[in-house]
Amino acid sequence: MRNFGMKNLSLLFLVSLLLLSFPACKSQAAAADGSRFKASNVRIMWVAPFVKNCPGSNQECLLVSFKEDQPVQGEWELFAGKIEDFTYEKGNLYKLNVEEKVLKETFVPKSGEDKLYKLLEVLRKVGA
Numbered sequence: 001m002r003n004f005g006m007k008n009l010s011l012l013f014l015v016s017l018l019l020l021s022f023p024a025c026k027s028q029a030a031a032a033d034g035s036r037f038k039a040s041n042v043r044i045m046w047v048a049p050f051v052k053n054c055p056g057s058n059q060e061c062l063l064v065s066f067k068e069d070q071p072v073q074g075e076w077e078l079f080a081g082k083i084e085d086f087t088y089e090k091g092n093l094y095k096l097n098v099e100e101k102v103l104k105e106t107f108v109p110k111s112g113e114d115k116l117y118k119l120l121e122v123l124r125k126v127g128a
């Protein structure tokens with residue numbers, strides 16, 4: 001009878017140990033992901049209804065602006081990056097609410113892009 005109790009106690013200890021380790025794994029993964037970034041901001045991003053060729057490549061670049069109000073000619077900059085969860089359609093002007101995450105220097109890829117963007121909301125979409 002005493003041996004049966006020790007087996008149950010050992011099993012209970014192992015199950016408790018396993019259950020307690022799951023939250024630790026999750027928080028370590030979140031910390032590892034969060035440690036790649038030195039800043040995170042929510043910004044307005046305008047995307048022009050047309051694209052231009054990126055300098056030095058055959059790739060097309062979006063034209064974007066980070067102004068609050070709708071940009072005018074000359075206020076656009078070339079953007080070769082990606083906007084996660086955003087699908088661009090030529091001919092449409094977009095006003096987006098995006099999350100901008102700035103990578104720490106040690107995590108910047110060879111391309112030099114130190115910012116990652118994720119679409120939070122399409123605030124406005126107008127056909128040109």
